[in-house]
Amino acid sequence: MREIGGYRLVALLGEGGAGQVHLARAGSGRLVALRTVHTRLAADPRFRERLRREVVAARAVDGPYTAGVLAADPDAEPPWLATAYCAGPSLSEAVSALGPLDEGQLAALGALLAQALTAVHAVGLVHRDLKPANVIVTRDGPKVINLGIAKGISGSGDDSTVGSPGFIAPEQLTGDAENGPAADVFALGGLLALCATGRNPFGAGSAPKVLHRTLHDEPDLDGVPGTDWREFLGRCLARDPAERPTVAEALAWCAARGTPEPWWEREPVTGLIRQHEEATAELVAAAPVPEEPVPTPEAPAAVPDTAAATPPTTRRRFLLWSASGAVAATGISTAVALEGGGNASGTATDTKTTSWPRGRTVWTREVGDLQHGGSLLRHGDALYVHDTTKLTRLDPATGAVRWQRDAHGVTQVVPHDKDLVHIVRADQHGAPTLAALDATTGDIRWETRGPVAELDGSSGLLALGDKVACLVTYESYGTEGRSWRAYGYDLLTGAPLWSHEGTAAGVTALRHAGGRFAIAASTHSPSDPLYVLRASDGHQETTIEGGALRPDAHPGAVGTGYFAAGEAVSAVDLTTRTTLWSRGVTASVSVTPTATGELVHAGSPTELCALDATTGRTRWLRTDVARITTPGSTPPLLANGHLYATGPEPGTGQPALHALDPATGKLVWATPFEGHGEVYGTAGDGLVHIYAGTTLTTFSAPS
Structure with a gap:
């Protein structure tokens, strides 16, 4: 087993731009966090001098609520320092x-x-x-x-x-x-x-x-x-x-x-501390047993040596902490470097080392603009990229182009099973039209000739039922007093089935559940209704006053749905439309519509959180990462057993993809990505596809 400065290395906690951090054990049995400096940095005399100053400064501090340096050798190869190992969450x-x-x-x-x-x-x-x-x-x-x-x-x-x-x-x-x-x-x-x-x-x-x-x-x-x-x-x-x-x-x-x-x-904090201690106990138990005793470093302890007599099977152990925490032995931790006095010309960086592995880049390619009406969709073994001019099907695993076709005027792309992809095309001089493409070739299987153009609006929304495709045409409320209209087509052949004329209103949402289509009308009023049509014949079954804000809640739906409005998240019985609970949040968020693992996840450009699906109580909150969505206001990206987010890469501070444990919010792995601007994503089959700027990159978990 490797030793540094008389400390026996137990497990690698993390690696960053400055060096590595290990969980290590002294000859007395005490656990410490031991940091070594990368050779390229150690070769710089100025860096070694800075490290000497840091060690002197840190060892001068002694108090019950500080974690100081226990031992160090700035002149060693490689330079190292050991600090008290703190057990617990950030x-x-x-x-x-x-x-x-x-x-x-x-x-x-x-x-x-x-x-x-x-x-x-x-x-x-x-x-x-x-x-x-x-x-x-x-x-x-x-x-x-x-x-x-x-x-x-x-x-x-x-x-x-x-x-x-x-x-x-x-x-x-x-x-x-x-x-x-x-x-x-x-x-x-x-x-x-x-x-x-x-x-x-x-x-x-x-x-x-x-x-x-x-x-x-x-x-x-x-x-x-x-x-x-x-x-x-x-x-x-x-x-x-x-x-x-x-x-x-x-x-x-x-x-x-x-x-x-x-x-x-008190709980729940003491429970978090126990989790951290138990996880470190597992690391210690898995470490190889040395054949000979290791001498104890000759260095004074800055805090009481409570771990020295700790047997490896007890609960009083130490844990490698979460991504939002930090290792006490990281030493240099320059969070923001500024040049020119107060001019914020530097970039945000965090050179703390962490234990989190880096995800694997599978492929990357340049694509068109998705931020102005485009979409990024993963459906089975297909990845659809819809930009302002074209619709492309890519192989998710390789990035290879399967087919590409013109997409001028296309406003919505909705895949169906493995055979068809439905698209809505809006024409500035007429009503929207609906087409079904062959998912394998991109060729048109069928298309509508368009509704009655002089009566229909120029915008359209599509939803797919079990056998029926429903297209709703409309104009924004107040534009020429146009009524919205709904059209039912055979999903596989495009044969017209029915039509229904609505009221003079815009449309904000179209949903399908339980053999019904729900159409949310918009007159910019809190009482905007939800119209529920039977999918079989287009008959208007009911009208729900004030139901437009929750289009998924109607007689055809079952279970519990979760909705975000302003800075509040609500749980609603979808069938009865009864609010089960409502909780305030700290930012305007989007929310997962259903629960996963008894949690509902909400996110904004500044934070992510998990709420108890039954009570609405906050289980965890992260303000150091941001949600990833698909283009438009959609739920945080939850797939492959992970909740995906963006944030600084541990150890470098570069923009990175974070894969979080949905149950705890803790970082599982991270990896940097290229591109700038708003970040979109989709995922499936163990892959996650991230769009930033015009760069599309596919990642997988570490090998």
């Missing part, structure tokens, strides 16, 4: 499970973090990057990690700008004031505001946008409990460092308001 994961903190819970956390900062400042250092990912919640309480980025208050140490969007203080960006303890107070205020509201006080989006708001906008403290807390956090987040409270004042303020029983000692 602060963001713990708060997601618990929900936004109330005043007493918030005060307990604030007092503890202020006490940790006091230990850092007592030796003449500032942390510079206090954020949820740098706080690990253990059974002994939250621990502040990544002390290796600390810098002397006098200015000695690394001269680069360090911090993370939403938590970095304005003076760290502009250089207008000394980078002192007040910068950590600013980060503390941002972190507590996030824990109270579930969102960053300076908003979401790209790093430059968040940094611009930090410099020019007031923090968003809506939802912070109580006027006294809003006033306190407003002072912590003041742009002028002189207007912020000192750490001692913040500690006293929070300590006077904390709850007697800390929330991290």
Whole structure:
């Protein structure tokens, strides 16, 4: 078994741009996180000097709520350092499970973090990057990690700008004031505001946008409990460092308001901690047993050696943490590098190493524009790419073109079984038409000659029943007073079956369930109706007043459906249209229409979450990743047993595809992708297809 510095390596936790991080064991049995530096970095004398400074800074800090460096050798080949191994979820994961903190819970956390900062400042250092990912919640309480980025208050140490969007203080960006303890107070205020509201006080989006708001906008403290807390956090987040409270004042303020029983000692947080401990126990149990004892490194311990006598079969173990957490031994953790003073010309990066494997790129190709009326569809063994000019069928496994045809005017593509692909084509000078293509060749099997053009609108929606294709034509409400019209065609032959004239209204949705087509009419009113037609003959069976907002809920539907409206998610009995529960969320989201594994998943461009399908309670929330959808407002991409998202790649900070465990939100694997702009995706048969810019890339899980 390999050793470094007298530490026996147990398992690789992760690898990033700076090096590797291993779970390791000292001769005493103590588990540590041991980081080694890549050879190419170690060859730079400036890097080694920086690492020496980090080690000296971190080892000077000693406190019950910090995880410091235990031993290091910056001059070794390769350079390495070992830190106390913290067992538990990141602060963001713990708060997601618990929900936004109330005043007493918030005060307990604030007092503890202020006490940790006091230990850092007592030796003449500032942390510079206090954020949820740098706080690990253990059974002994939250621990502040990544002390290796600390810098002397006098200015000695690394001269680069360090911090993370939403938590970095304005003076760290502009250089207008000394980078002192007040910068950590600013980060503390941002972190507590996030824990109270579930969102960053300076908003979401790209790093430059968040940094611009930090410099020019007031923090968003809506939802912070109580006027006294809003006033306190407003002072912590003041742009002028002189207007912020000192750490001692913040500690006293929070300590006077904390709850007697800390929330991290109660479920569900204690359950998360146990999960982390048990997972590490499995890593330790699977490690090879050394033939000879390993000498204990001669280095002082910065925290009590509670793991030294821990037998490998007990529950008091340590866990490799989730993607939203961090390894305490990562040392260098430059979250945002800025050039030119406060000019946000740098890119957001995170050089922390992680344990997550990288997904495999299967193929990539350039395609047309999908962002203006296009679509990306996976259907069985076919991948359909519909851009503004053409419809292409690709082989999902290879990217090979099976066929391609003109798609000018095509507004909707709906595959059916393995034989047909139905398309709706809108003509500016007439009503929409419907055609069925041979799925193998792309040739037209049948097409309509068009409804009565002078009566029909120029827009169309298509839904497929068991045997009937229903095309609805309409104009936007208020345009010439046109009525919507529904037409039924034999799905396989195109033979006309029936027609139905509706009311003067637009149409926002068309659904099929239980032998019925449901048509959501739009007059821009909350009472907009849902019209339910029998698929067999087009007869209007019923009208549901106010039903347009939930087109899947009608007499032909069964089960429970989930709907998002504004910043709320609702569960509805589809047959009776009874609301079972409704819960507020922190952003305008789209939601999976059905439950998977007793969870319903919701996502926005700034977050993903899972709600209990029965109660609506938040099971987990991630604000560091964003949903992936297909073009248009559709549910988060859930397929292949994974929930797919976008976010920074662990270890590099590059835009990446994240495959998450839908039950826990934890990262399973990640991989960077090319392209820019809005990201769309579809998936099937173990493959996930991602579109960004004009680049389509297919990935699979790691081998």
